[in-house]
Structures are given as C-alpha cells and as structure tokens.
Amino acid sequence: MGTVVIFAPSPVLTVTVEDIDGTADIHVHAGGQGVWQARMLLALGTSVTMCGVFSGETGRVARHLISDEGVRVLSVEGQGNSGAYIHDRRGGERRVVAESPGDQLTRHELDQLYGLTLQAGMDAGTVILSGAVREDAVPVDVYRRLAADLGTAGCTVVTDLAGERLAAALAGGLAVVKIADNELVDSGRAAGPEPHQLVEAMRTLADEGARSVIVTRAHHPSLLLDEGEVSEVHMPELQSVDPHGAGDSLTAGVAAVLADGGSLHEAVVLGTAAGAQNVTRHGLGSGEAEAIRRLAGLVRIVPLEAGEAEPAQQLSPDELARKIREQ
Template sequence: MGAVVIFAPSPVLTVTIEDLDGEADIHIHAGGQGIWQARMMHALGASVTLCGMFSGEVGRVARHLVRDEGIQVLSVEGPGSNGAYIHDRRGGERQVLAESAGHRLTRHELDQLYGLVIQAGIDAGTAILSGPAREGIVPDDAYRRLASDLETAGCTVIADLAGPQLEAALQGGVSVLKIAEDELVASGRAVSPEAVDLVPAMQKLADDGAETVIVTRAHLPSLLLHEDDISEIHMPSLETVDARGAGDSLTAGVAAALAAGSPIHEAVVLGTAAGALNVTRHGLGTGDADTIQQLTRLVKITPYQGGGLEPAEQSSPDELARRLRRP
C-alpha cells in the first residue's frame, strides 16, 4: 500500500461503556472521522500520516492513543481542548451520557495545521479531507483552499464531506468525493434518496468539481460515477453490530488502494469490502486486511440500468463463510 495524509482538524476522545457478562466494560479510544479512516488504512497496510489539532489534556490523551496504534501524527497544540464523548451501549443502543465539542481553531492554529497538511500531502501524494467534529471548528473556506493547493501540488484529493465543507471543497476541485445519500438529500442537491434522483445529483457534483463520485446508500447498492459512467456497487449486507464508521472505512479503503496505484474500480471494491466488515464490529474503523481481501470477492460492480435498485442481500455469518470458500 502507498502513503496517505489525512486532514483531521478536530479528533475527539471517546469513552464507550459496553456490557460484559453484567459488568461495565469501558473502552477509551481516539475517535472522529479522520481517526476512523486512519485506523482502517493502517489495518490495510497503508502508511498514514494524520494532521490534526490536539489541545488540552483531552488532546494529549487522544494523540497518545493514536500514536500507540502505529499511526504517524503531525499535531498542532493550543490553549483550548479537543472534544470528547461518553456513550453507554449496555442497553444495545448508544446512549449519550456526556459530550464536549472542542474549541474553534484560532487563525494561527489553522495556519500551522494548513502548512503541515500541504507538506505531508506533497510527500504522500494522496490526501483525505475529513470533516470537523462540529460546525465552526475550522472555516469552511479552508477546505476550498486545501483542495486547490493539494491538487496543484499533484495530490490525489479525496473528500468525505457534507454541507458547507463539501461545497467549499468542490470549488477547489477533488479527485474523489464520497457522500451518503441522506447527506446529498439534506444538502438540497437531490430531491429524494431514490436512485433516479441521486444520479443527476451525482452528475452535477461532477460538473461542480468532483472527478469521481461515490454515493453510499446504507443497505442498498452504492452508486459510482466515473468518467460519465454510472455503476452500481453490490455487496451482501452483513449482520450489523454498529453501522457507524462504515462510510469512513469505505473512504479509507478507496484511499489506500489509490495510493498503491490501483484503478478506481479496484479501489471501490476494496473500500466496499472494508465498509461491509466494519459494521460487524464494535470498533469504528477496525478490521483485518485478510478478511477484507476475502470479502472483495463478494463485491460486484455492474452498469447502472436506471430506475430503482434492489436491497443488498442479507447474509448470515455461516452463509458468508460458505460463499467465501467457493472456488
């Protein structure tokens, strides 16, 4: 695998309480979109450099945890604090006990972080622009400038964004844009989550600055727009433990494969397999490369035929194992 740099402006510290035979099982990790992407890419064997703001005692703990995972960190420190949350999953669903969003980056902090991303991006050749923990952490226009400057420096720029950050990045130009169907509808670019409405929205995204567009659709096949061709990405739907992080894992797989020189369709296959495995696990952005590579055998990319799409097939673990063993 190749090298990837991630712009992760606001990592968070996560505390999750699980049930283990009637006892509280407490897990402490660094989290946030950029962290989950970095974790999956590292599992796939990519060389990952994460550029982010790590401030206060929360930030120091989060940075330590990220480095412990083997991920290179280029950090900016300041007088504020990173965000954090405490979630209780003992009842089966996430219950929010406490959340802190973290501070807005100052002008000097943003300038420092911007410089780190450009420098690391030039060295890596592939960059992911990930979103902030909340609105207002960084100015939206930072995404336009980063997309433009990284592209000028010869980087493959991958954006996993929504809302104002998405619009800003499009103005700068991106190589690959990944977005979920609900985010596309919420932005007003698509009038409904139906495929017949998503396709023209994808074509408009391409007109506005995205060379390739991937739209994820939960249990339905994802859609891919590349060089004016629309494809459907089919993957058996595995039994879900936690759906969060699947889209970030898909982005990570795509980025890792592109950084290694794979063509876009192979990259999408790897990303789809990574996202599919992630939903079967409690940890966000987690998985092992061998299992993901096996799952790529189940991913099918077919031409889009128009109209509605059938839901992805649900597979039990036993059925999945049988299918993977088939020659």
C-alpha cells in the same frame, strides 16, 4: 501499500461503556472521522500520517492514543480543549452520557495545520480531507484552499464531507467525493432518495469539481459515477453490530488502493468490503485485512441500467462463510 495523509482538524477523545456479564467494560480511544479512517488504513497495511490540532487534557490523551496505534501524527499544540464524548452501549444502542465538541481553532493553529498538511500531502501524494465534530471549528474556505493547493501539487484528494465543507472543497477540485444518500437529500442537493434523483445530484457534483463520486445508500447498493458512467456497487449485507464508521472505512479503503496506484474500480471494491466488514465489529474503523480482501471477492460493480433498484442481498453467517470459501 502507499502512504495517505489525513487532514483531521480536531480529533476527539471517546469513552464507551459496554456490558460484559453485568459488569461495565470501559473503553478509551481516540475518535472522529479522521481517526476512524486512519485506523482502517492501518488495518489494510497503508502508512498513515494524520495532521490535526490537539488541545488541553483531552487533546494530549487523544494524540498519544493515535500514535500508539501506529499513526504518524503531525500535531499542532492548540489552546482550549479538544472534543470528547462518553457513550453508554450497555443497553445495546449508543446512549449519549456527555459530549463536548471542543473549541474553535484559532488563526495561528489553522495556519500551522495548513502548512503541515500541505507539506505532508505533497510528500505522500494522496490526501483525505475529513471533517470536524464542531461545525465551525474550521472555516469552510480552508477546504477549498487545501483541495486547490494539493491538486495543483499533483495530489489525489479524497473527501467524505457534506454541506458547506463539501461545496468549498469542490470549488478547489477533488479526485473522489464519497457521500451518503441522506446527506445529499438533507442538504438539498438531491430531490429525494430514488436512484435517478441521486444520479442527478452526482452529476451536479461532477460539474462542480469532482472527477468521481461514490454515494452510499445504507442497505442498498452504493452508486458510483466515474468518467460519466453510473454503476451500482453490490455487496452481500452482513449481520450488523454497529453501522457507525462504515462510511469512513469505505473512504479509507478507496484511498488505500489509490495511494498504491490502483484503479478507481479496484478502490471501490476494496472500500466496499472494508465498510461491510466494519459493521460486524464494535470497533469503529477497525477490520482485518485478510477478511476484507476475501470479502472483496463478493463485490460486484454493474451498470446502473442493468441492476437499478436491485435489493441488497442479506446472507446468514453460514451462507457468507460458504461464499467466501468459494473465492
């Protein structure tokens, strides 16, 4: 596999409380979109460099945790504090105990972060631009400038952004945009969740600067726009433990294949399998490479006209095991 750089402006420290036979089982990890993407990239065997700002006690702990996982961290020592949250899952669902989005990044921190990302991105050739928990942590124009400068340097730039961040990155030019259908609708880019409404929004994204667009649709097949053609991406629906992190796992899988010189269709197949396996696990952005590659054999990409509105197939564990053995 190749190397991927992740622009992760402000990772967070996460504390999650689980239940084991009536006893609190406490987990401390680094988290945030860029971290979950990095974790899946590592699981797939891709070398990962993360560029971010780490501030205060929470930032120092998060940075060490990320490095311990095997990620090369290019860090800016920030002022203030990085974000953090405490979630309680003992009842089966995530309950927020406390959350802090962290502090807004200063001009000097942003300048340092920009320089680190640009240099590392040019060395690697493939870059994911990820968001931040705090909406105003990074001025949106940073995304436009990074996309433009990295693209000028010949990099493949992938994003999983929404709203103003996405609009800014599009203005700089992007190789791949991954976005969820509800984000398209909530932002006003799509008039509704129906396939034809999403396709119209996808074509607009292409007009604004995206070479390819992937739209995830929860339990329905994802949509792919590539070279003007729209396809559906079918994957049997697995038994879900936690849907969080599935989209970031998909983005990571796509970037991993592109960094290794694979085609976009190959990238979407592996990314879809990575996202599907992630929902079966408690760890966000986690997965097992061999299982993901076996699941990739179940992914089908078909023209939209041939499969529009086809429901996603849900398999029992026994049925899924049988299908995987047949690959």
